[in-house]
Amino acid sequence: MNEINYNSMTEQELRQEIANLRERSRKAEQLGIVNEFAVYERKALMAEAYLVDLDTIIPGEMYRITGSPGEFFQVDYLKGRFAWGHRLGSNRFEEALPVSILQPMKVGK
Structure with a gap:
């Protein structure tokens, strides 16, 4: 392949x-x-x-996770096309999510 x-x-x-x-x-x-x-x-x-403008993903900010209603992700840093951080209420377990599934908390952004 x-x-x-x-x-x-x-x-x-x-x-x-x-x-x-x-x-x-x-x-x-x-x-x-x-x-x-x-x-x-x-x-x-x-x-x-790769369609996401990485300048719109801000370390320290909280984002909604597409496909996971009620779950939120705080970005600590970006590496490539992944945002590294932790889900709210997850005992700060670090994970990486593709930036394409992060949605801003504020409506209209």
């Missing part, structure tokens, strides 16, 4: 890749191939991370 370098893709190429991955994910889900579904979903999230 050839590896794709999302960093060298244009916005249009990234959007097309995300659409392709979502379609493959949907088909895998329909066929009940759970592990394949999960792989395509994660790849799509990583491709989406």
Whole structure:
């Protein structure tokens, strides 16, 4: 399987890749191939991370986590396309999340 370098893709190429991955994910889900579904979903999230302006992710700020209602993530620092930090109420267990799943707390940002 050839590896794709999302960093060298244009916005249009990234959007097309995300659409392709979502379609493959949907088909895998329909066929009940759970592990394949999960792989395509994660790849799509990583491709989406390259569409995020990293200047909008601010260390020290709290963000909502897409797909996890009621869960919040405090960013400590960025490394590549990942935000490192901890979930609120998690005993400060450090983890990395793709920046594509972080949503600002303030509405309208």
